Amino acid sequence: MKISTSFSWGQAFLNLIVTLIALFCVIPFIIILSSSMTREMDILTSGYNLFPKNIDFAAYQYLFQRMSVILNGYKVTSLVTVIGTIASLAITAMIAYPLSLRRLKYRNFISAYVLLTMLFSGGMVPWYIICVKYLHLHNNMAALILPSMVNGFNVFLMRSYFSSIPEEMHESAKIDGSGEFRTLISIILPLSTPVFASVGLFIALGYWNDWWLGLMLIDKVELQPLQLLLRTIISNVDYLANSSVLATTADQMMPRESIKMAATMITIGPIIFLYPFLQKYFVKGLMLGAIKG
């Protein structure tokens, strides 16, 4: 493509519109950040604003003093995200690899089996009953991991990537006497790092942001994932004060509004922080899915 260095009104106008759209997308984040650092009095008198009038970290201080609640949420969510992502990637690769092999006779049947789950659903009610009554997932940490471990979209994304690896590569490994597992791990995996990165990112993001599973299946506070904890804090800030052993008179004057915002910042912090590094893989995965799917 030719890169023109001359100024053009068309490009300037285009950039202006796109800048406005980008701002529209980012402004809510800035409001949260600003409100979390605003003096409680300023919020009460002049509402949430784009920029803090007086910078004040009281909300963060308050939260850090009562860190145990949030730390526990972090612990649950991190554990779920790490275990879930590794297990889910492994299981997805294990079904995607055989599906990519033309020599496997029943692969179409298995594909259809996976595909059907993407199309039809029995709905929330029987799903809930099966999880609670038959699988005993109620208040069980596995409830936050198992139900979303396999996803048809990810299976097909990986399969189409594996299919693009010439089968002669596997054959050469076969002659060397390597088993199917070895082929997957030592030949396919190193050749497929981009798809593992993208799918891994989709999965990890799903686990980190999930609260639906917690909402349906977890009542115990100790097992609540971070997102659900945030919801609890937003709907009832006093929960933090009550749950704290340090409950003091300071709790009565806690900066309620800015605490909610600070808690939100702490929840999305890791994502915002990692976003610039991860975004690339995400877009790549999406492009892959868009072209092949």
Added chain:
Amino acid sequence: MLKELNKHKVLYLMTLPAMLLLLVFSYFPMAGIIIAFKDFNLSTGIFRSSWAHPIYENFQYFFTSSNWVRVTRNTILLNLLFIAVGTFLNVALAILFNEIRSVWFKRVSQSLTLLPYFISWIVVGVFAYNILSYEHGMLSELLVRWGFDKIDWYSRPMAWPFIIAIIFVWKSIGYNSIIYLATLMGIDNTLYESARIDGATKFRQIIHITIPMLRPTIIVLTLLGIGHIMNSDFGMFYSLVGDNSQIYSTVDVIDTFVFRSLKGAGDMGMAAAANFYQSVLAFVLVYISNRLARKYESDAALF
């Protein structure tokens, strides 16, 4: 058959964990929708509970309350609104991105528009509260500053379809425009070059090359969207609307209704009937939309 299974024993075994998980979390619930016809009791389970008497008892219940009309109407209308507004804006943004010449500007602005996709609906709920809350919301503040009266959005049902549509676009535009952008990047550049030589303006190039090239993608994504109408985004409605019954009249959807019957009221019969109704409608819509998608673009349909 056994011979084939035996020959590729390891390969078939590898698929087993995923197949089992899908069996348990997808196929069992599909079979479980029969609870709609049962006098369900959690302690006896799905298959051992006795049949409802009469068999359609739960449905009698569901269809006599006027709720089903409201949630069906809201689910369909809201999703059609999202599809219409969403598609238009997603395509527009993809075209804008495609026309940007500065590489770094494109990269940065694309990153910023994708950012909302990375956060959970719970957090989006906080954002909405920040902007819309009556007491301290930014919008209230601005209205007062400009000399208007504050508006209590959370008690205005008519405003909510539009509020949710805006939030929906806000969260998904970066993600969806990438899908269109992927198609745009596949367009042969010589098409544009020959158009330029013929003296076509940028605008005419977009009308006569870009949009026709996007047409199949637009049609397919729209049809697939229609297929998913019944399974509207539960998280979005739950975190934005929540228990605020003042705005149920316009934004209560089937999903949230089923959830409330199940977890809130604990009304298993009602929940099961509504759930069955939703699954059947969803089945029909998915089936029809995929058939239509295949008519337009045989590769794009899922079956």
